[in-house]
Amino acid sequence: MSETVKILESCDDCGACVRTCAFLRHYCDTPRELAKRFKRNLLENIEIPYSCSLCGLCQRICHLDLHPGGMCLETREKIFQTQQRDALPNDFVYDYIIPRLKRFRNHQIFSTSPVFTLSKVGTDNKHTPKSVFFPGCSLPAYSPRLVLKAHAYLQKKIPGIGIVLNCCGKPSQDLGDKDRFQRIFEGTLKGFSRLGIEEVVVACINCHKIFREDSDIKVRTIYEIMTEMGLPESISGDGQEITIHDSCPARYRPEIRNAVRTLTSQMNFKTEEMKFKNEVTQCCGAGGCSPLGNTALADRHTKARIAQSKGLIISYCAHCRERFSIYGPSLHILDLIFGNSSMKHIEEYHDSWRNWLNRWYLKKRFQLMKM
Ligand code: SF4
Ligand code: SF4
Ligand code: SF4
Structure with a gap:
């Protein structure tokens, strides 16, 4: 059964997912509203399904295991399926329906x-x-x-x-x-x-x-x-304060989250934790190509995530690091391991x-x- 139908049939409007997700709060009072909207007309407001970061926190929170983020992904997929069903030319969705997606298509081609x-x-x-x-x-x-x-x-x-x-x-x-x-x-x-x-x-x-x-x-x-x-060489963070950001795909991967924390501890960094971490971690703001949908909302999300940190934010996803570096000091864990923590590098943001x-x-x- 599709996520949209599951939400339409089973969601009891408890509001738990809406309270934890800035995207849902911005666009609805309950995910059932979005489900009705997506069912009525896929293209009614294209911004909505593309503003979800697909982070999966809503499913982790939902007491019925419903997944509003899955519904957004499903809606995106249905738009592309329509292109095939109606035998429209290749790339019709990119060229005529949602031109703002072209940037990512071009990225994939290059x-x-x-x-x-x-x-x-x-x-x-x-x-x-x-x-x-x-x-x-x-x-x-x-x-x-x-x-x-x-x-x-x-x-x-x-x-x-x-x-x-x-x-x-x-x-x-x-x-x-x-x-x-x-x-x-x-x-x-x-x-x-x-x-x-x-x-x-x-x-x-x-x-x-x-x-x-x-x-x-x-x-x-x-x-x-x-x-x-073992680490490649003996490195000491001299007790410097850092905060680890758990990337969304690590939500159910304790072995990876723990490995990263073991490494920062072995390097003698003082590791702080964000309020939302481990299984209830939040997106950096760039997940699911969501800045394409609603740039201002994604920016607010990134700033809110940075506000949960103390000192440098350390990511183990280079995309998260890049996202944070727009608004604050941020490094990749490999920067710490291979000794690259000069302030110049921290402030660097590549075009x-x-x-x-x-x-x-x-x-x-x-x-x-x-x-
Ligand atoms: S947490 Fe689950 S049941 Fe509650 S509003 Fe969200 S989707 Fe519906
Ligand atoms: S996947 Fe993340 S951004 Fe999308 S609805 Fe769920 S919690 Fe919100
Ligand atoms: S950019 Fe990072 S935090 Fe955001 S969805 Fe991707 S992995 Fe998760």
């Missing part, structure tokens, strides 16, 4: 083009399982240096580990464009199969979610590996041009590297 992608497996990869590091697209865009350092660390711990630079396709999935997502992700999995890859190491918690939910391949985060095998250049540069570095 991101998966040969200009930025690369697959390379070490020649001495004799051990099983054969592993690759898949840093995703946000971390390479943020810092090629961190990706190179992380890969060098992994090579010492997992000899012969390769590298795959690509996008997992999550933005397409979030837009509701299931076809494009499947094309991208199946392409990645076929590439793995050709190279005999059996394990993927990720640094992005969103990529982790995609591999975990949409494939059978073994997936681990670099943070869990560092907890098991898109710089992000693409970073990705191109990283590909060239790996192309020239002997493995």
